[in-house]
Amino acid sequence: MKLKQRALTSGSRRHAKETSRVARWVGFALAVFATDSAVGCKKHKPPARSHLWLGPTHACSLQKTGELECWGANGSGQLGDGTLRGRLLPGLVESQPRPDELALGARHTCALSAGTIRCCGDGSRGQLGTGLLTSLRSASSPVIVDGQALTGATTVAAGSERSCALVPGGVRCWGDGVVQATEPEGFHGPATFVAVGYTHVCAAFVSPKAVVCRSEGEPVGAPAATTGVLQGAAVAGLTAGNHHTCALLEDGAIQCWGRNDAGQLGDGTVNDSPIPVLVHGLPPAREVRAGASHTCARLWNNTVACWGANAEHQLANGTTQPGLSPAPVSGLVGAQELSVAGDSACARLADGSVRCWGSNAWGQLGDGTTEAHDVPMPIKAAASAVRP
Numbered sequence: 001m002k003l004k005q006r007a008l009t010s011g012s013r014r015h016a017k018e019t020s021r022v023a024r025w026v027g028f029a030l031a032v033f034a035t036d037s038a039v040g041c042k043k044h045k046p047p048a049r050s051h052l053w054l055g056p057t058h059a060c061s062l063q064k065t066g067e068l069e070c071w072g073a074n075g076s077g078q079l080g081d082g083t084l085r086g087r088l089l090p091g092l093v094e095s096q097p098r099p100d101e102l103a104l105g106a107r108h109t110c111a112l113s114a115g116t117i118r119c120c121g122d123g124s125r126g127q128l129g130t131g132l133l134t135s136l137r138s139a140s141s142p143v144i145v146d147g148q149a150l151t152g153a154t155t156v157a158a159g160s161e162r163s164c165a166l167v168p169g170g171v172r173c174w175g176d177g178v179v180q181a182t183e184p185e186g187f188h189g190p191a192t193f194v195a196v197g198y199t200h201v202c203a204a205f206v207s208p209k210a211v212v213c214r215s216e217g218e219p220v221g222a223p224a225a226t227t228g229v230l231q232g233a234a235v236a237g238l239t240a241g242n243h244h245t246c247a248l249l250e251d252g253a254i255q256c257w258g259r260n261d262a263g264q265l266g267d268g269t270v271n272d273s274p275i276p277v278l279v280h281g282l283p284p285a286r287e288v289r290a291g292a293s294h295t296c297a298r299l300w301n302n303t304v305a306c307w308g309a310n311a312e313h314q315l316a317n318g319t320t321q322p323g324l325s326p327a328p329v330s331g332l333v334g335a336q337e338l339s340v341a342g343d344s345a346c347a348r349l350a351d352g353s354v355r356c357w358g359s360n361a362w363g364q365l366g367d368g369t370t371e372a373h374d375v376p377m378p379i380k381a382a383a384s385a386v387r388p
Helices: 002-041
Strands: 049-054 058-063 068-072 086-093 101-104 108-113 116-122 138-144 155-158 162-167 170-175 178-182 191-196 200-205 210-215 225-229 235-240 244-249 254-258 273-278 285-290 294-299 304-308 323-328 335-341 344-349 354-358 373-378
Touching: 049 101, 049 335, 049 344, 049 354, 058 086, 058 101, 108 155, 108 162, 155 191, 162 191, 162 200, 170 191, 170 200, 200 235, 200 244, 210 244, 225 273, 244 285, 244 294, 285 335, 294 335, 294 344, 304 344
Parallel strands: 101 155, 191 235, 235 285
Antiparallel strands: 049 058, 058 068, 068 086, 101 108, 108 116, 116 138, 155 162, 162 170, 170 178, 191 200, 200 210, 210 225, 235 244, 244 254, 254 273, 285 294, 294 304, 304 323, 335 344, 344 354, 354 373
16 A cells, blocks of 8 residues: 555656646747747837938938938939939938948038048039039939049038038038139148038148138128137037037037027027137037037037027927027937037937937938927838938
8 A cells, every 4th residue: 555655656746747847848938939929029110320410401320230321302312312302211322332421411412431522412513523513413323522632531521512521631622613622712731620501611720729710701792701710729529500610629618609690609698709609508518510500519428408599499498499508408318429400400329219309391300201390209210201
């Protein structure tokens, strides 16, 4: 009897162990199935982006995989995709060299890749740098900017109808009626930064240290003038709006000068200033970027502050009242890159996502609509949405 009981007990234990082992395998299989199912149900996310460029009516970004995508207005071929069709959502731009840097004007785009600059879009004012004003009115695919003057270019910047590049010998500009890359009058020697506005160009020169600006004058026909500011200052960044300019100094301070009708100089007034004024109440900054009549900065804590015009929600504060001093943009944490142009702004965050706000009349905010945003909103995944 005891032997029989022991046999039953031993059998029960083996059965229990087998049941436990099977249960573990079943549980593991269920867990794997649940994990696979969860992965399969995830929503498609926009690709992570490593660089971001914004123009007044269109935008581009570089995915971390190396693919270039652009969106917004394309009536002159400025998206460089071989068509004249605008996009309300990001679309891949293929068969072009991977850009090291882009510069987006009003209706043209220039790309720097391995020391060579290619431009596309409107060429009616010489923006494509082909050497002849009437030879190429527009190009929907990039063309190489003509001339040996741009050999070894390291930076490219664009304004409304003009572009400039930094080369080992200094600054070269083209467009706005100038059909070949030439050195602006009063610009001499190597420079570290260049910024292009609506009617002016500024560059930070190495020796002597100074920011020199060349203005074509206002109104049209007024004499051109070259002025120097910030002599001896250590400049860490330069940006130009339509009619104002801002410099980031190495200590994180920002100084601005020029037109101030909307408070874009950030000094608490609406008084124009031909000399640099300190932006009031702003913590140390990493970047400064200017739109048409507003300015934004990325601060050391990777938040964003903006000031100036706000009729198109450029300040993302829920109102349309201009801001005479910097105010934080809510909802942006971990900003890694800032791009501002026209009446819009975008920030690339630490996870590679991009959020934009302000004017969206041409779909430049990349969310599939043409509605302005009064708060930062994410751009969406690349698609085939096309705007006529």
